[in-house]
Amino acid sequence: MAESKLTLWYSPGACSLAPHALLYEIEKPFEAIRLNVSGGFPEEYRHLNPKMRVPVLSLNGEIITENPAVMTAISQLAPEKHLMGQTNLEIVRVYEWMNWLSGSLHGQAFGGLVRSHRFSDDPSTYESIKVKARKYIVECFGEIDQKLIGVHAVGDRFTAVDVFLYVIYRWALPMNLHLSQNFPNYTKLVEEVERRKSVQAALAAEGLDSKL
Ligand SMILES: N[C@@H](CCC(=O)N[C@@H](CS)C(=O)NCC(=O)O)C(=O)O
Secondary structure, three states: OOOOOEEEEEOOOOOOHHHHHHHHHOOOOOEEEEOOOOOOOOHHHHHOOOOOOOOEEEEOOEEEEOHHHHHHHHHOOOHHHOOOOOOHHHHHHHHHHHHHHHHHHHHHHHHHHHOHHHOOOOHHHHHHHHHHHHHHHHHHHHHHHHHOOOOOOOOOOOOHHHHHHHHHHHHHHHHOOOHHHHOHHHHHHHHHHHOOHHHHHHHHHHOOOOOO
16 A cells, blocks of 8 residues: 655644654655744745644645644554554543543643733733643643553553643743643653653654653
């Protein structure tokens, strides 16, 4: 069977780092195109993703956006690895995590912290939006820590959820939240994820340090 043609658009350290690592995980050839979130995306990018966000995956010319969908598409290329879970219940749990991480923790909590202007047109409210967002991040990290019983979020093997959790944990590193003391289970999972070859390869490709 012919190999799929895969291209990922990413920005270093952004949520696209998770599908970037998954691409190494499935061990298939792909092209990765670097953008820079902080510098703003070039206008030509709009035709690929009118939402102007990363990640974007092109799979044989089909454009896929939204992290849970992008990671599902990548995982389907190596079904034997069960990156979206193996049993029916595991698959359900993976989507339960993915939706919450993507919608609530990423979109609302980190969105409020980093992009407060999207939540109000009144600049005088931005500081209070940031304060609330920070509280919500801490609350979500507490929920994650409580939910984790082993070093994997779902079942007893690595899934896409683990690497998504890893990327989000990295965002909190500069926030002075004393992560290892306050969230020991989450920290253990992150340490485990960071040891993976796929994650090390994605970090190197994006020019990022391990940091943990
Ligand atoms: N709902 C989207 C959100 C993607 C997203 O917000 N990506 C960030 C990087 S982590 C981005 O491209 N930000 C640019 C911006 O907000 O202008 C998904 O899950 O893929």
